[in-house]
Amino acid sequence: MRPGIDLAGKRVLVVGLARSGLASALLCARHGANVTATDELPEAKLAETAQKLRAVSVTLVLGGHPESIFAEQDLVIVSPGVPANLPQLELARAQGIHVWSEIELAWHLLHGPLVAITGSNGKTTTTALVGHILESAHVPVLVGGNIGTPLVSLVDSSSDSTVTVAEVSSFQLETIHAFRPDIAVMLNLTPDHLDRHVSFEEYARAKGRLFENQVESDAAVLNADDQRVAQLVPSRPQVFWFSRNKRVMAGAFLRGDQIIFRRDGVETVLLHRGEIPLRGEHNLENVMAACIAARLAGVEPEAIAAGVRSFAGVEHRLEFVAEIGGVSFFNDSKATNVDATLKALEAFSNPLLVILGGKDKGGDFTALQEPLRRHARFVLLIGAAADKIAQQLGNALPVERAGTLERAVRVAFEHAQPGDTVLLAPACASFDQFENFEHRGRVFKQAVERLEHESAAGAGKG
Numbered sequence: 001m002r003p004g005i006d007l008a009g010k011r012v013l014v015v016g017l018a019r020s021g022l023a024s025a026l027l028c029a030r031h032g033a034n035v036t037a038t039d040e041l042p043e044a045k046l047a048e049t050a051q052k053l054r055a056v057s058v059t060l061v062l063g064g065h066p067e068s069i070f071a072e073q074d075l076v077i078v079s080p081g082v083p084a085n086l087p088q089l090e091l092a093r094a095q096g097i098h099v100w101s102e103i104e105l106a107w108h109l110l111h112g113p114l115v116a117i118t119g120s121n122g123k124t125t126t127t128a129l130v131g132h133i134l135e136s137a138h139v140p141v142l143v144g145g146n147i148g149t150p151l152v153s154l155v156d157s158s159s160d161s162t163v164t165v166a167e168v169s170s171f172q173l174e175t176i177h178a179f180r181p182d183i184a185v186m187l188n189l190t191p192d193h194l195d196r197h198v199s200f201e202e203y204a205r206a207k208g209r210l211f212e213n214q215v216e217s218d219a220a221v222l223n224a225d226d227q228r229v230a231q232l233v234p235s236r237p238q239v240f241w242f243s244r245n246k247r248v249m250a251g252a253f254l255r256g257d258q259i260i261f262r263r264d265g266v267e268t269v270l271l272h273r274g275e276i277p278l279r280g281e282h283n284l285e286n287v288m289a290a291c292i293a294a295r296l297a298g299v300e301p302e303a304i305a306a307g308v309r310s311f312a313g314v315e316h317r318l319e320f321v322a323e324i325g326g327v328s329f330f331n332d333s334k335a336t337n338v339d340a341t342l343k344a345l346e347a348f349s350n351p352l353l354v355i356l357g358g359k360d361k362g363g364d365f366t367a368l369q370e371p372l373r374r375h376a377r378f379v380l381l382i383g384a385a386a387d388k389i390a391q392q393l394g395n396a397l398p399v400e401r402a403g404t405l406e407r408a409v410r411v412a413f414e415h416a417q418p419g420d421t422v423l424l425a426p427a428c429a430s431f432d433q434f435e436n437f438e439h440r441g442r443v444f445k446q447a448v449e450r451l452e453h454e455s456a457a458g459a460g461k462g
Helices: 019-030 047-054 087-094 102-109 123-136 151-157 200-211 281-296 301-309 338-346 365-375 386-393 405-415 437-461
Strands: 011-015 034-039 059-062 075-078 098-101 114-118 141-145 163-167 183-186 219-223 238-243 251-255 258-263 266-272 319-324 327-331 352-357 376-382 399-403 421-424
Touching: 011 019, 011 087, 019 034, 019 047, 019 075, 019 102, 019 151, 047 059, 075 087, 075 102, 087 098, 098 102, 102 151, 114 123, 114 200, 114 281, 123 141, 123 163, 123 281, 123 301, 141 151, 151 163, 183 200, 183 281, 219 281, 238 281, 251 281, 258 281, 266 281, 266 301, 281 301, 281 338, 319 437, 327 437, 338 352, 338 365, 352 365, 352 386, 352 405, 365 376, 365 386, 376 386, 376 405, 386 399, 399 405, 405 421, 405 437, 421 437
Parallel strands: 011 034, 011 075, 034 059, 075 098, 114 163, 114 183, 141 163, 183 219, 219 238, 238 251, 327 421, 352 376, 352 421, 376 399
Antiparallel strands: 251 258, 258 266, 319 327
16 A cells, blocks of 8 residues: 555645646645745746646746745655756755655555656657557556656546556656555666766666665566666565576566566467567567566466557657658657667668767767767767767768758758668757757658658659
């Protein structure tokens, strides 16, 4: 049983009013709390959000985070975009006030089992796949978290019979307290968000908190092929592994082209590798992790296989966009770090023209030199990190600074030959030129669509 929380009459401060902050403030207000919400942005940039919150009597403090409002609270809910070490939050902690992430608040109020999935790459695909498998097997399921719908937004829809599947990030895990998933999945660990976390070790510690409160009746699912993940193996929950390279004592592994699930010494063939509709070795790992989570949630092997086979993938993750004149275009805008871009490169055997760049997250782009030399003929650079990437790639292959994504698409098409693939896999965050990676992916697809129309019109005239 979860401890729950009675918010009626409590003074709750919500810090940061992006998607999860707004949802948290609305939830607390519905549960009878006296809510104050604060954001660094002025009201002029938060007009719609402010209107929604005032409609439910939330007090707004916008344009900054004055210390005085932090000391007056019973509970502070911090959005993932707000640094956990913000001085005002440290002040609240020093006074014994709980500082919780939105997922912590949600966990106290959710009903039914929770599957939480994290990792540096593959979180969204795996979360969506687990949700799809459960839905295909007619299990009542809710999907949310860092994937788009805040976890607190699922609270009122949850029941003892629903399974909630949530993508959770390091930013969210930094400020948990008792958060305890029934099934916790750690996909991989590679350097990411080093512009926010002071070191890779701190980032890994934040991710490792996923298992912190689990008990013997819970399950932890980990990547046996990732040494950094293996170092985080928890002592209390039941541990299940997934591996492309070796047989595991409990979990999923590859034998020939078969994915095997093993538990209590009994092995079951779940599906064949060729049945997986997703590109890339990394997606084989994501599928194995999803299969374990679904099996632990009670789905039968046949239904798991059917769910995997019918999964169409996730937008902005190695998403096929179009083929124009024999040139394919793929959108992997979610490749926001170097490791994700490496995985994207390995998913293709034909020559690539790769679009890189955006807001640097402290990545080491030298790691791309050799893979780009093997897989790509040309690199187009966009955004704030263009100079750093160009310097770190050196003379690995021809590079051009395209500036904008729209121009990069056009220049790539001009250089491409039939059989080539133009791949957006930026290895950077999007916030220098776009609202988020989804916005960046949509702009890419719109640019490709314009090219497609122009190409079709030109062919028609001929």
